[in-house]
Amino acid sequence: MKHIRNFCIIAHIDHGKSTLADRLLDFTGSVTEREKQDQLLDSMDLERERGITIKSHAIQMEYVFKGETYVLNLIDTPGHVDFSYEVSRSIAACEGALLVVDAAQSIQAQTISNLYLALENDLEIIPVLNKVDLPSANPEEVTDDIVDLLGCKPEEVIPASAKTGLGIGEILEAIIERIPSPTGDPDGPLQALVFDSVYNPFRGVETYFRIINGELKKGQKIKFMATGKNYDADEIGTLKLIQHPKQKISTGDVGYLITGIKDAREVKVGDTITLTENPSKNAIAGFEDVKPMVFAGIYPVDTEDFEELRSSMEKLQLNDASLVFTAESSAALGFGFRCGFLGMLHMEIIQERLEREFDMTVITTVPNVSYHAYTNKNPDEIVIVNNPSDLPEPSTLNRVEEPYIKATIITKSDFVGNVMSLCIDKRGEITNQTYLTTERVELTFDMPLAEIVFDFYDRLKTVSKGYASFDYAPIGMRTSKLVRVDILLNAQTVDALSALVHFDNAYHIGKKMCEKLKELIPRQQFDIPIQAAIGAKIISRETIKALRKDVTAKCYGGDISRKRKLLEKQKKGKKRMRQVGNVEIPQQAFMAVLKLND
Numbered sequence: 001m002k003h004i005r006n007f008c009i010i011a012h013i014d015h016g017k018s019t020l021a022d023r024l025l026d027f028t029g030s031v032t033e034r035e036k037q038d039q040l041l042d043s044m045d046l047e048r049e050r051g052i053t054i055k056s057h058a059i060q061m062e063y064v065f066k067g068e069t070y071v072l073n074l075i076d077t078p079g080h081v082d083f084s085y086e087v088s089r090s091i092a093a094c095e096g097a098l099l100v101v102d103a104a105q106s107i108q109a110q111t112i113s114n115l116y117l118a119l120e121n122d123l124e125i126i127p128v129l130n131k132v133d134l135p136s137a138n139p140e141e142v143t144d145d146i147v148d149l150l151g152c153k154p155e156e157v158i159p160a161s162a163k164t165g166l167g168i169g170e171i172l173e174a175i176i177e178r179i180p181s182p183t184g185d186p187d188g189p190l191q192a193l194v195f196d197s198v199y200n201p202f203r204g205v206e207t208y209f210r211i212i213n214g215e216l217k218k219g220q221k222i223k224f225m226a227t228g229k230n231y232d233a234d235e236i237g238t239l240k241l242i243q244h245p246k247q248k249i250s251t252g253d254v255g256y257l258i259t260g261i262k263d264a265r266e267v268k269v270g271d272t273i274t275l276t277e278n279p280s281k282n283a284i285a286g287f288e289d290v291k292p293m294v295f296a297g298i299y300p301v302d303t304e305d306f307e308e309l310r311s312s313m314e315k316l317q318l319n320d321a322s323l324v325f326t327a328e329s330s331a332a333l334g335f336g337f338r339c340g341f342l343g344m345l346h347m348e349i350i351q352e353r354l355e356r357e358f359d360m361t362v363i364t365t366v367p368n369v370s371y372h373a374y375t376n377k378n379p380d381e382i383v384i385v386n387n388p389s390d391l392p393e394p395s396t397l398n399r400v401e402e403p404y405i406k407a408t409i410i411t412k413s414d415f416v417g418n419v420m421s422l423c424i425d426k427r428g429e430i431t432n433q434t435y436l437t438t439e440r441v442e443l444t445f446d447m448p449l450a451e452i453v454f455d456f457y458d459r460l461k462t463v464s465k466g467y468a469s470f471d472y473a474p475i476g477m478r479t480s481k482l483v484r485v486d487i488l489l490n491a492q493t494v495d496a497l498s499a500l501v502h503f504d505n506a507y508h509i510g511k512k513m514c515e516k517l518k519e520l521i522p523r524q525q526f527d528i529p530i531q532a533a534i535g536a537k538i539i540s541r542e543t544i545k546a547l548r549k550d551v552t553a554k555c556y557g558g559d560i561s562r563k564r565k566l567l568e569k570q571k572k573g574k575k576r577m578r579q580v581g582n583v584e585i586p587q588q589a590f591m592a593v594l595k596l597n598d
């Protein structure tokens, strides 16, 4: 145990976490030339393309320092706010963290939020000033920022370049000297923290764990404490670039476990593994069942593909336990699924995977958050509203609560005004404003999560010219005055276009929706009225004019009454069309509410 170090790397997106991890692997000789590939840890294709680490993985290195061999377990953490629970569990499996800060960009929102997670878990922080090779690097100033943030000494900050390899030796030395070795009772009952799991189509779910107390031997009967299920530890081992099967894994170490589980949902991140015989009394604190934050409908473009979509979604769920879905039907779109996602990025990933891996063409409806509604009949009973159409009738509605977040934004002082007006426009209430330096300001807001779902990132980028970083954490439900704005096309409500919005914005949003839909829906053979309504009350109207065939074209000369007759006839025809005619709505129209400000 004395020779084990468990650490993670925390950083803002693009500050060089993956590159640094690669350099550490190189330096410790953990990778052979043949295995060398850029960004080794990002194994999913999608991850590599997007250049972000979606799932956390772990890797073991060995390093000889002062004549002794140390085992260094690097636990990789995902870099996006959607996966912050996984970050928190990875952090809980470590004793130390490298805090990587880009020498050109300095501290950003995610640097801070991840740092807080690490400090909550009493991790030893090793600050690394990365990218010092960049011409735009500003090492002195950024070192000062780090010193201010951590209250450390300037000489504790390690200047490095994950690109050139500068400082990597110092970083490894600091990991060994500054990060404490694991503590724990090797003879106690087994307690192993699950910090990640990966689906392998051939071997089933691979569980990654860190042993807090006790030891695990191959073949033992084990129990997952949160799910209460028992399995055999068919294979255990340590994770190098490939898996190394072992007979035993002991206190303080990190490893993988294969039990033949075929469904990712049976292995929950944050769960505690113990032995079926002589189990631990307590589970490790901090387990949460992650709940989806954002919901949207996913429908097959061709209604006949519904069953195929179902089987694709089921397969996706086998390897992504955070995806949830239930069948639903929409009057407008037919049969489909209401899906729950961890956040907007997760939603995009699922949509993309459906299209790439399963060759499905799908329509996604406007994402929304999960609301709590209460009716007058049962004011204490929560009605969960994951779909705007589930909102009880306004007349029976007692109140609605919506999820709120604490948003942290770091920006340049020049943009404080812009960022503030954006956040206030998004129903945010400012709670704090701190000047990190004379140039850089940290703003915190309490904001409805729903407003983040609606085009927040893009607008933040625009108003700050790209100089703002953003992170958030949920802070619970708050009562809000929410109403459902329905959209009627051809006097028929299109349920898939409904949105829950704040009462004060409803008229404005309804009007904009109608205008946007008018742009997006192609003209057809008949007039299409577009209306926005709250309950029975129409609040806005636009009309998509028909592509009118000029029936009078052939009728040159002649008298006016004949022309009129033809026009009357044409009108009648159109009326029939209106009744039976199906308005063709393009996919963008379902997302129109997200793009009202374009």
Ligand SMILES: Nc1nc2c(ncn2[C@@H]2O[C@H](COP(=O)(O)OP(=O)(O)OP(=O)(O)O)[C@@H](O)[C@H]2O)c(=O)[nH]1
Pocket (backbone or CB within 6 Å): 011, 012, 013, 014, 015, 016, 017, 018, 019, 020, 051, 052, 053, 079, 130, 131, 132, 133, 134, 160, 161, 162, 163, 164
């Ligand atoms: N010049 C220079 N570029 C670097 C250095 N370290 C990383 N980069 C570059 O910075 C970009 C982002 O690096 P990544 O390692 O992908 O960043 P990351 O923090 O892992 O990003 P996420 O996984 O998205 O959180 C890449 O283009 C790297 O090549 C460095 O020390 N110097």
